[in-house]
Amino acid sequence: MxxxxxxxxxxxxxSSSGIKSSFRYTFEQLNLAVPDDNILSTFIGPPLETTFSNLFKSEELVKKAIAYFRLYYKEKGVHDVxxxxxxxxxxxxxxxxxxxxxxxxxxxxxxxxxxxxxxxxxxxxxxxxxxxxxxxxxxxxxxxxxxxxxxxxxxxxxxxxxxxxxxxxxxxxxxxxxxxxxxxxxxxxxxxxxxxxxxxxxxxxxxxxx
Structure with missing residues (x-):
């Protein structure tokens, strides 16, 4: 090898804390109920595109969710690790x-x-x-x-x-x-x-x- x-x-x-915080921010910005911690944990690992596509049928909403997530993650989430x-x-x-x-x-x-x-x-x-x-x-x-x-x-x-x-x-x-x-x-x-x-x-x- x-x-x-x-x-x-x-x-x-x-990096779970920063990732979960970024997901919480995303749901809040979309005016949606924030999933509990156990569900948020299942979002860690898959690509954002996969996670949000499984949650939302609208391609526009998926793109908006990814943008919100990355906005917060770039400012705060990436440092919480x-x-x-x-x-x-x-x-x-x-x-x-x-x-x-x-x-x-x-x-x-x-x-x-x-x-x-x-x-x-x-x-x-x-x-x-x-x-x-x-x-x-x-x-x-x-x-x-x-x-x-x-x-x-x-x-x-x-x-x-x-x-x-x-x-x-x-x-x-x-x-x-x-x-x-x-x-x-x-x-x-x-x-x-x-x-x-x-x-x-x-x-x-x-x-x-x-």
Whole structure:
């Protein structure tokens, strides 16, 4: 295994508070009832386009919701985040072992880069791939990374905390490592086809042996 693709939210960082606040703001601006915390948690992981399209039939309303979310997130939500314990050490160890590290996330790409910069994580990654207006599904983001970086599928693996990471990795033809310190549940990761499960950042390197 040579190239490691990391999910961002729920894998490298805990950004749930900022994301939920941004969703609350969005519903308030649309004069809609704000879902409870448990429902808001299910919105973390999928692309905004997918989440809002499942909620609203109107394409115009979907676009308006995305705009409200990104407005608030850019100003406040993106800063409401912290790095999971052990991630700095794990990334340092992987980089020292000459793994090529990338971020592949459904988060808006400029926001993902900003977050990584502010948290001091950018230095670990060769490149960051996120959602764009024409590329927001996880498998498309992964494929963009593989193609642009000339990565051999047989030498690549994605690490993520939700079924969307696992399904995206399988669709893109790479190995998958599900992690349990984020938002997703181990059962969902396994049911989605994860090749392996890792329970702590300290054990990431050990889990890369296939």
């Amino acid at each position: 040579k190239s490691i693709l990391f999910d961002l939210d729920g894998t490298l960082v805990n 912290f790095v999971y314990q052990g991630i700095y050490e794990a990334l340092t160890d992987l980089k020292a072992a000459n793994y090529e590290l990338y971020v592949t996330t459904s988060k808006n790409e400029p926001m993902a880069q900003l977050m990584l910069d502010e948290l001091g994580l950018s230095k670990f990654f060769k490149a960051v791939y996120g959602a764009t207006p024409h590329r927001f599904k996880k498998d498309d983001v992964i494929r963009a990374c593989l193609s642009s970086e000339n990565i051999n599928q047989n030498e690549a693996l994605i690490i993520g905390d939700t079924k969307f990471d696992i399904i995206g990795g399988i669709s893109a033809g790479i190995k998958t490592l599900g992690i349990t310190w984020g938002i997703g549940q181990e059962a969902d990761l396994l049911n989605s086809g994860a090749d392996k499960i890792c329970h702590s950042p300290d054990n990431i390197k050990k889990a890369l042996t296939f």
